[in-house]
Amino acid sequence: MIGRLAEVDPVLGELEEELGSLNSPKTVKPCTLALIFKQDRSKVLLGYKKRGFGVGLYNGFGGKIQHEESALEGAKRELEEESGLTSEDLVKIGILYFEFESDPVILTAHLYTSDRFNGVPVETEEMRPEWFDINNIPFTKMWNDDKYWFSFAVENKPFIARFSFKSDLKTIVRHNINFVDPQLLNEVPIWYPKS
Numbered sequence: 001m002i003g004r005l006a007e008v009d010p011v012l013g014e015l016e017e018e019l020g021s022l023n024s025p026k027t028v029k030p031c032t033l034a035l036i037f038k039q040d041r042s043k044v045l046l047g048y049k050k051r052g053f054g055v056g057l058y059n060g061f062g063g064k065i066q067h068e069e070s071a072l073e074g075a076k077r078e079l080e081e082e083s084g085l086t087s088e089d090l091v092k093i094g095i096l097y098f099e100f101e102s103d104p105v106i107l108t109a110h111l112y113t114s115d116r117f118n119g120v121p122v123e124t125e126e127m128r129p130e131w132f133d134i135n136n137i138p139f140t141k142m143w144n145d146d147k148y149w150f151s152f153a154v155e156n157k158p159f160i161a162r163f164s165f166k167s168d169l170k171t172i173v174r175h176n177i178n179f180v181d182p183q184l185l186n187e188v189p190i191w192y193p194k195s
């Protein structure tokens with residue numbers, strides 16, 4: 001698989017080399033992120049993060065992929081844990097790579113969407129769910145990268161993106177977004193952290 005991201009974009013190729021190299025000082029935190037839409041895609045369910053990384057921001061539902069778990073398995077588990085919803089129809093729509101100044105960790109988010117789900121959203125210890133009109137997304141209360149890619153997820157345009165943040169976790173110093181064949185999203189490895 002090494003080389004596929006480089007074919008898409010040299011900036012992603014650098015990342016692939018770093019993550020694939022045994023000698024790289026970089027390590028990875030693979031996560032999932034799920035956006036749930038009403039069936040007519042008029043509204044999206046976001047969660048207000050009550051604790052941990054991204055506290056005080058609205059986001060999709062997700063968290064760390066466990067060892068040997070697939071991204072899809074992790075996405076389903078995290079969705080249920082954080083929102084009370086289940087979905088057998090999560091579709092992978094993107095991969096987001098996040099780097100932070102002076103931090104060796106590259107956080108990856110495997111992004112899924114679905115407009116078919118079971119259950120009623122419930123508040124959990126981590127998230128308070130809330131439906132938002134698709135034309136009124138609270139970008140000022142979300143991670144700053146979201147405004148760059150959110151519409152692609154809504155419109156079902158598969159993409160891979162890379163964002164470099166300053167250590168303030170707000171300022172984006174570099175970003176790039178590539179539209180890709182959806183097949184590629186399932187071929188890119190998760191790159192579990194080295195133990």
Ligand SMILES: COc1nc(N)nc2c1ncn2[C@H]1C[C@H](O)[C@@H](COP(=O)(O)OP(=O)(O)OP(=O)(O)O)O1
Nearest residue numbers: 031032033052053061062063064098109143145146
């Ligand atoms: C830096 O920019 C980010 N933007 C967006 N939109 N989402 C992000 C960003 N950084 C992280 N995320 C997402 C990815 C995951 O869904 C969560 C992080 O998960 P969490 O902090 O909950 O991770 P863990 O504490 O390991 O999760 P669990 O304890 O739930 O496994 O935020």
